[in-house]
Amino acid sequence: MDGVAGGYNPRTPEEVFGDFRGRRAGIVKALTTDVEKFYQLCDPEKENLCLYGLPNETWEVNLPAEEVPPELPEPALGINFARDGMDEKDWLSLVAVHSDAWLLAVAFYFGARFGFDKESRKRLFHMINGLPTIYEVVTGIAKKQTKDKARSNGRSNKSGSKQLRPSESHAKPSKMPPPKDEDSEGEDEAEEEHGNTLCGACGDNYANDEFWICCDLCEKWFHGKCVKITPARAEHIKQYKCPACSTKRARA
Numbered sequence: 001m002d003g004v005a006g007g008y009n010p011r012t013p014e015e016v017f018g019d020f021r022g023r024r025a026g027i028v029k030a031l032t033t034d035v036e037k038f039y040q041l042c043d044p045e046k047e048n049l050c051l052y053g054l055p056n057e058t059w060e061v062n063l064p065a066e067e068v069p070p071e072l073p074e075p076a077l078g079i080n081f082a083r084d085g086m087d088e089k090d091w092l093s094l095v096a097v098h099s100d101a102w103l104l105a106v107a108f109y110f111g112a113r114f115g116f117d118k119e120s121r122k123r124l125f126h127m128i129n130g131l132p133t134i135y136e137v138v139t140g141i142a143k144k145q146t147k148d149k150a151r152s153n154g155r156s157n158k159s160g161s162k163q164l165r166p167s168e169s170h171a172k173p174s175k176m177p178p179p180k181d182e183d184s185e186g187e188d189e190a191e192e193e194h195g196n197t198l199c200g201a202c203g204d205n206y207a208n209d210e211f212w213i214c215c216d217l218c219e220k221w222f223h224g225k226c227v228k229i230t231p232a233r234a235e236h237i238k239q240y241k242c243p244a245c246s247t248k249r250a251r252a
Helices: 013-031 035-041 079-085 088-113 118-129 134-139 141-156 187-195 243-251
Strands: 050-053 059-062 212-214 221-223
Touching: 013 035, 013 050, 013 059, 013 088, 013 118, 013 134, 035 059, 035 243, 050 088, 079 088, 088 118, 088 134, 134 141
Parallel strands: none
Antiparallel strands: 050 059, 212 221
């Protein structure tokens, strides 16, 4: 399947990680911000379907590759059959787990194909392991781990240390994840805390130069670009609901 191959073959650990990260971002979108579309495409009445993440951070639900053996390892087959027989959260979690396994298989397929030595494989795994798994993002475990770590850091801070506050450089500070205070006391802990804030759509970490917005229902943070919200648009939103929460309310 040419679309799955992405049109190129990464040959270094950094290139393979870039391929992994792009495919992962696409799948995270399918299971979070694009979940309604993904749900509809996984019709149990259709043939065996697979969820593919593509290197350009997009995704597709499609039939498995026809060639045997396939050009790349294939994702879990028949994800659509379990859709109506399980709770939606459990079904999405199951797809997430299989997607994590598939991404690792593809990454280390490239590693084997291009003869990565022990150090190259170790470097590749280290980069991959620095990201939360799709399962952790979809189930909220990644967010909980971040909160627990932040809470632990808070206990270790001195009682007089400053708390994080929203950035004043954005159009709507209340919608932004809190960067560190400028006071030096507690600075390292503050930087680590907000640096571990994860986007609920792509799973990537917080960065000072990016616009973020928080869902007022599930309290997850999102890159503005991931949920198609600009600072100007955020100015006119009284209560922001992320795509997943909007979908849940619509179904209810």
